[in-house]
Amino acid sequence: MKRLITLVVNKKACEIAVEPNRTVAQVLREDLGLLGTKIGCGMGDCGACTVLLDGRPVNSCLVLAVQVNGREIETIEGVSNGKDLHPVQKAFVEHGAIQCGFCTPGMVLSAKTLLEKNSSPSEPEIRKALSGNLCRCTGYQKIVEAVRQAAEMMKK
Amino acid sequence: MNKYSIINTRLPRVDARAKATGAARYTDDLSMTGMLYGALLQSPVAHARIKNIDTSRAKKLPGVKDVATAQEAGAVRFGVSPARYDETIFCIDKVRYIGDEIAAVAAESLESALEAASMIDVEYEELPAVLDPFEAIREGAQVIHSDYPNNIGAEVHQEFGNVEEAFKTCDYIRTDKFVNKKQDGAFLEPQACLAVYDPDEGLTLHSSTQAPHYVQRTLAMVLGLPIGKVRVVKPYVGGGFGPKASASTLELTACLMAMRTGRPVKMTFTREQVFWHSRARHQFFHELTTGVKKDGTLVALKNTCYLDGGAYSSFGIATVYYAGSLLGAPYKLPNMKYDGYRVYTNKPANGAQRGHGGVAARAAWEQQLDVIAQELGMDPIEFRLRNIMQRGDVTCNDFNMSSLGMKECLEAVRDGSQWEKKKGKLPRGKGIGVACGFFVSGAGFPIYRSETFHSTAMVKLSEDGGTVNLYTPAAEIGQGSDTILTQIAAEALGVRYGDVKIASGDTDFGVDLGAYSSRQTLMSGHAVKQAAEEAKRQVLEVLSEQLGIQADEMDIRDGLVLFKGDGVDFSALRSNYIKEHRGWTDPPTGDRLTFVEAARMAYLARGTIVGRGAYKPGELGGKYKGAAVGTSPAYGCSAQVVEVTVDMETGQVTVDRMTDAHDCGFAINRTNVEGQMQGSLSMGLGEALFEEIKFDGKGRVANPTLGEYRIPTCLDMPNVETIIIESDEPNGPFGAKEVGEGAIMPTIPAILNAVYDATGVRISELPVTSERVFNALKAKKQQ
Ligand code: FES
Ligand code: FES
Numbered sequence: 001m002k003r004l005i006t007l008v009v010n011k012k013a014c015e016i017a018v019e020p021n022r023t024v025a026q027v028l029r030e031d032l033g034l035l036g037t038k039i040g041c042g043m044g045d046c047g048a049c050t051v052l053l054d055g056r057p058v059n060s061c062l063v064l065a066v067q068v069n070g071r072e073i074e075t076i077e078g079v080s081n082g083k084d085l086h087p088v089q090k091a092f093v094e095h096g097a098i099q100c101g102f103c104t105p106g107m108v109l110s111a112k113t114l115l116e117k118n119s120s121p122s123e124p125e126i127r128k129a130l131s132g133n134l135c136r137c138t139g140y141q142k143i144v145e146a147v148r149q150a151a152e153m154m155k156k
Numbered sequence: 157m158n159k160y161s162i163i164n165t166r167l168p169r170v171d172a173r174a175k176a177t178g179a180a181r182y183t184d185d186l187s188m189t190g191m192l193y194g195a196l197l198q199s200p201v202a203h204a205r206i207k208n209i210d211t212s213r214a215k216k217l218p219g220v221k222d223v224a225t226a227q228e229a230g231a232v233r234f235g236v237s238p239a240r241y242d243e244t245i246f247c248i249d250k251v252r253y254i255g256d257e258i259a260a261v262a263a264e265s266l267e268s269a270l271e272a273a274s275m276i277d278v279e280y281e282e283l284p285a286v287l288d289p290f291e292a293i294r295e296g297a298q299v300i301h302s303d304y305p306n307n308i309g310a311e312v313h314q315e316f317g318n319v320e321e322a323f324k325t326c327d328y329i330r331t332d333k334f335v336n337k338k339q340d341g342a343f344l345e346p347q348a349c350l351a352v353y354d355p356d357e358g359l360t361l362h363s364s365t366q367a368p369h370y371v372q373r374t375l376a377m378v379l380g381l382p383i384g385k386v387r388v389v390k391p392y393v394g395g396g397f398g399p400k401a402s403a404s405t406l407e408l409t410a411c412l413m414a415m416r417t418g419r420p421v422k423m424t425f426t427r428e429q430v431f432w433h434s435r436a437r438h439q440f441f442h443e444l445t446t447g448v449k450k451d452g453t454l455v456a457l458k459n460t461c462y463l464d465g466g467a468y469s470s471f472g473i474a475t476v477y478y479a480g481s482l483l484g485a486p487y488k489l490p491n492m493k494y495d496g497y498r499v500y501t502n503k504p505a506n507g508a509q510r511g512h513g514g515v516a517a518r519a520a521w522e523q524q525l526d527v528i529a530q531e532l533g534m535d536p537i538e539f540r541l542r543n544i545m546q547r548g549d550v551t552c553n554d555f556n557m558s559s560l561g562m563k564e565c566l567e568a569v570r571d572g573s574q575w576e577k578k579k580g581k582l583p584r585g586k587g588i589g590v591a592c593g594f595f596v597s598g599a600g601f602p603i604y605r606s607e608t609f610h611s612t613a614m615v616k617l618s619e620d621g622g623t624v625n626l627y628t629p630a631a632e633i634g635q636g637s638d639t640i641l642t643q644i645a646a647e648a649l650g651v652r653y654g655d656v657k658i659a660s661g662d663t664d665f666g667v668d669l670g671a672y673s674s675r676q677t678l679m680s681g682h683a684v685k686q687a688a689e690e691a692k693r694q695v696l697e698v699l700s701e702q703l704g705i706q707a708d709e710m711d712i713r714d715g716l717v718l719f720k721g722d723g724v725d726f727s728a729l730r731s732n733y734i735k736e737h738r739g740w741t742d743p744p745t746g747d748r749l750t751f752v753e754a755a756r757m758a759y760l761a762r763g764t765i766v767g768r769g770a771y772k773p774g775e776l777g778g779k780y781k782g783a784a785v786g787t788s789p790a791y792g793c794s795a796q797v798v799e800v801t802v803d804m805e806t807g808q809v810t811v812d813r814m815t816d817a818h819d820c821g822f823a824i825n826r827t828n829v830e831g832q833m834q835g836s837l838s839m840g841l842g843e844a845l846f847e848e849i850k851f852d853g854k855g856r857v858a859n860p861t862l863g864e865y866r867i868p869t870c871l872d873m874p875n876v877e878t879i880i881i882e883s884d885e886p887n888g889p890f891g892a893k894e895v896g897e898g899a900i901m902p903t904i905p906a907i908l909n910a911v912y913d914a915t916g917v918r919i920s921e922l923p924v925t926s927e928r929v930f931n932a933l934k935a936k937k938q939q
């Protein structure tokens with residue numbers, strides 16, 4: 001039976017009726033049309049579906065929608081404010097951190113969370129923060145460099 | 157002034173912003189009104205006869221709109237190479253691996269489709285599953301395909317020079333065996349497709365594919381439609397690396413059910429299905445015998461290889477050739493013999509994956525060369541340099557190295573890694589290793605026999621003059637071809653990067669064989685360059701008519717018209733343009749004539765300006781059987797030095813540093829070239845150290861998740877020093893050639909050689925797990 005839940009997504013309150021077995025990833029993509037959240041495995045292994053739940057990165061394919069009743073979610077669509085890219089996105093674009101882009105939304109959200117907590121992370125700290133996000137294309141180096149560059153930009 | 161404005165730079169990718177904001181649409185992001193969801197029924201047993209299929213229960217489930225089996229799908233065979241078509245949409249009388257497709261359902265929701273698929277009752281008569289390729293070729297083994305009674309789907313026998321005679325002249329000969337493990341592509345986006353059928357318009361398939369053109373041909377052939385009524389469109393693709401380079405049952409099924417129901421049908425693989433479908437790296441069993449002279453001159457190589465092919469051919473007929481033909485070079489080797497056998501087994505079919513066919517062979521040989529260098533008392537780099545091929549050299553199997561910066565690559569990694577300070581001087585448990593490799597810049601021939609162009613392109617100037625539309629059927633799959641082709645078009649036409657608007661990956665735009673064999677920069681690049689130049693020529697012709705100046709007295713660059721002579725008066729042209737554009741907000745100013753004005757004038761004079769381009773390679777390769785496989789208009793090459801730490805107690809290998817030099821001819825986009833190098837190294841590192849598809853005793857993939865099948869995370873990858881070598885390839889557009897696959901070639905052997913340097917043990921079976929190193933260390937101690 002469907003249950004009515006209320007939550008805040010990208011700073012906007014919404015109310016949706018969801019089946020108890022539906023995941024946050026499904027609801028975001030199918031009910032709310034937020035297709036930037038990607039599904040690479042559906043099992044919590046790849047991090048492509050990363051969103052921020054009350055500010056913390058989670059694999060949205062593993063969280064049931066009913067569990068986020070009353071909570072706040074930020075997806076990739078909420079990261080830039082309309083025209084301007086977030087420094088992390090900007091750095092990803094400029095630094096060649098994106099190839100196929102399927103891991104990118106999750107990477108950006110993980111990186112952004114790191115930089116909000118730690119404004120000058122070391123390389124091991126960056127690598128640790130991104131270790132739950134798989135990327136098959138880049139070999140990670142340009143992603144790590146981009147995060148470092150974003151940290152610089154955010155300090156200014 | 158730089159020779160070029162747009163290419164050889166670090167411009168950001170054209171799609172980077174869309175991908176960074178989540179706006180980029182991939183196939184599974186698409187939906188349509190009235191869309192149905194498809195689900196497959198796949199075999200739970202590895203080898204069985206199908207006695208009966210009963211779909212009646214499934215058909216009754218509410219919401220089910222179509223149930224299809226071989227009865228509905230027919231028996232038209234398809235595959236990759238027409239010589240080895242061995243698949244049908246659904247199994248007809250037999251299933252051949254766990255995951256083989258038997259039937260499909262389209263329903264109003266994915267849940268109903270899945271439920272209905274599980275309600276299809278299939279009666280199997282189980283047959284012995286043949287899981288080991290050496291069992292498969294044994295006399296009396298269960299036959300998998302009746303056309304191949306010995307289970308050998310393809311074999312290759314080639315000899316160049318005379319290997320036996322040559323061995324007699326050698327001072328040192330050694331034989332080694334080597335085996336890798338079946339790898340998975342592990343692209344992050346599972347395959348997905350959305351089929352739409354309209355009786356008037358025909359069939360449109362949106363698909364996560366590397367090769368829209370091949371998919372289009374396969375759909376038309378199997379579904380019995382005229383090619384002109386089939387359109388394949390590729391949205392953004394989340395990586396491919398080979399397994400997405402051919403048409404699949406997923407695509408055919410969605411189309412079939414869309415045609416039968418008249419409603420759009422979407423189908424998406426789960427991650428588990430990606431592993432079952434596979435079409436990724438084969439398992440290769442190599443035995444190599446190499447003979448040399450005392451002074452280190454390579455004389456002869458004998459290579460025997462058995463490939464575990466899995467249940468169907470896929471790209472395998474090319475793979476079995478590549479496992480032989482991609483050795484020899486980049487060294488001068490006059491004698492080479494190869495015997496290759498691709499064997500059917502009841503496991504997921506293997507196909508092409510980054511470095512197609514050559515990766516395991518290269519790992520085996522470059523490790524053997526290391527041993528030989530040591531036996532001869534030579535430094536491994538010095539030994540390689542002694543035999544290195546250079547620009548203009550031709551291999552014994554007739555590959556023409558029209559450019560080859562191999563020596564430069566090797567010297568660059570030697571110096572960049574400080575090899576001389578480290579080799580032989582590192583403490584126990586630390587090691588350094590080197591290897592080389594090369595790869596084609598596009599297969600010399602299409603996969604089906606044809607005189608077709610390999611790439612076409614069209615450049616259309618917008619009628620207002622302000623935008624350049626580039627239409628290319630080439631496939632952007634993450635590697636960056638949209639960016640490279642946009643840069644090439646802008647450079648060749650003389651406009652700014654942002655002036656070109658690319659549309660790609662659509663068979664309505666023409667023919668492009670797709671993103672495989674590292675072909676698009678060279679081949680699609682040629683077509684785009686030609687199309688842009690043709691458009692430019694037309695604009696200059698009109699200017700020439702209107703200004704009374706010879707066309708070759710003018711050029712276009714950075715969006716401006718350049719006149720060789722002084723004092724050209726274009727004021728009449730400008731006032732004409734401004735008159736045309738009364739009320740517009742951006743009248744041209746300044747003392748230079750703009751491309752926008754010129755393009756507008758060209759339109760007024762001639763109608764829409766369109767430039768066309770088409771490319772196919774010239775005459776290539778030898779006349780011997782199989783000479784087509786491995787020929788290419790150009791070859792890229794790579795050298796790598798890897799440094800490792802091995803825990804001498806546990807055998808755990810950590811890669812500390814990688815130095816990679818790649819000769820890409822000419823870097824259209826330096827950032828992208830580095831990205832391809834780093835991505836290749838990461839895939840190679842994974843294959844070297846831990847990637848392995850495992851099977852249970854029944855032929856089921858035992859680790860079909862990205863948790864159990866481990867690929868490198870950012871904690872596994874060291875930083876790579878990437879060195880770009882440019883050798884100016886005469887057959888490439890602006891001198892460019894491949895980077896996407898050559899860079900993976902040296903990775904595994906460089907790691908193996910470094911592990912040896914650290915430990916004194918040689919590992920001849922991948923992956924190099926701590927257990928394997930531990931056991932080898934233990935065995936060595938006991939000696
Ligand atoms: S899709 Fe959620 S972790 Fe992979
Ligand atoms: S860019 Fe393709 S998976 Fe990361």
